[in-house]
Amino acid sequence: QGDEIPCDSDLGPEISGYIPRKRHCKTMPRAGTVGEPNKATARKGGRIYKCPDCGKIFKRCSPLIRHRRTHTGEKPYVCRECLKRFSDSSALVKHQRIHAGEKPYTCPECGKSFSQSSTLIAHQRIHTGEKPYKCPDCGKSFSVSSNLVAHQRIHTGEKPFGCPVCLKGFLVSSHLIRHLRIHTA
Numbered sequence: 001q002g003d004e005i006p007c008d009s010d011l012g013p014e015i016s017g018y019i020p021r022k023r024h025c026k027t028m029p030r031a032g033t034v035g036e037p038n039k040a041t042a043r044k045g046g047r048i049y050k051c052p053d054c055g056k057i058f059k060r061c062s063p064l065i066r067h068r069r070t071h072t073g074e075k076p077y078v079c080r081e082c083l084k085r086f087s088d089s090s091a092l093v094k095h096q097r098i099h100a101g102e103k104p105y106t107c108p109e110c111g112k113s114f115s116q117s118s119t120l121i122a123h124q125r126i127h128t129g130e131k132p133y134k135c136p137d138c139g140k141s142f143s144v145s146s147n148l149v150a151h152q153r154i155h156t157g158e159k160p161f162g163c164p165v166c167l168k169g170f171l172v173s174s175h176l177i178r179h180l181r182i183h184t185a
Contacts, residue, residue, distance in 0.1 A: 051064060078092075094116050163183075165183045
């Protein structure tokens with residue numbers, strides 16, 4: 001098994017959104033060539049990178065850096081317009097289209113435009129009636145995966161959005177935002 005080098009550096013500067021990848025990747029954990037999936041990488045003389053939190057293997061360092069943020073919750077990329085934070089630079093770029101008013105993706109059915117291709121794809125399901133996300137508990141289907149995730153909280157009882165004033169919990173963040181108005185009114 002290859003040597004594992006502990007990663008003691010952070011995953012990038014707070015505001016600029018720049019990660020010096022070459023320097024950082026030298027400090028990331030390197031996994032050996034154990035296991036069937038890694039033989040091809042080993043034959044090519046390439047390195048593989050292993051997540052120290054869950055053991056997931058990556059062929060390149062940059063996907064590991066992004067993946068590790070799912071464990072740490074780190075969001076080093078900051079929108080300078082609204083200060084919203086992102087774990088991935090591409091997510092920040094997509095978000096910034098909102099402020100710029102840029103909507104390069106247009107629905108061929110109705111002409112409505114969107115800032116992200118994924119939003120267009122979800123929108124097109126209105127026209128097709130497609131609902132590919134099905135609840136395994138009750139069978140209800142949804143056109144958007146996030147709606148399924150929120151729906152499943154009905155079955156689990158999870159209410160992850162808590163009011164900091166009265167501690168009441170909510171299934172979705174928009175319900176918390178609406179609720180907060182009673183404390184500020």
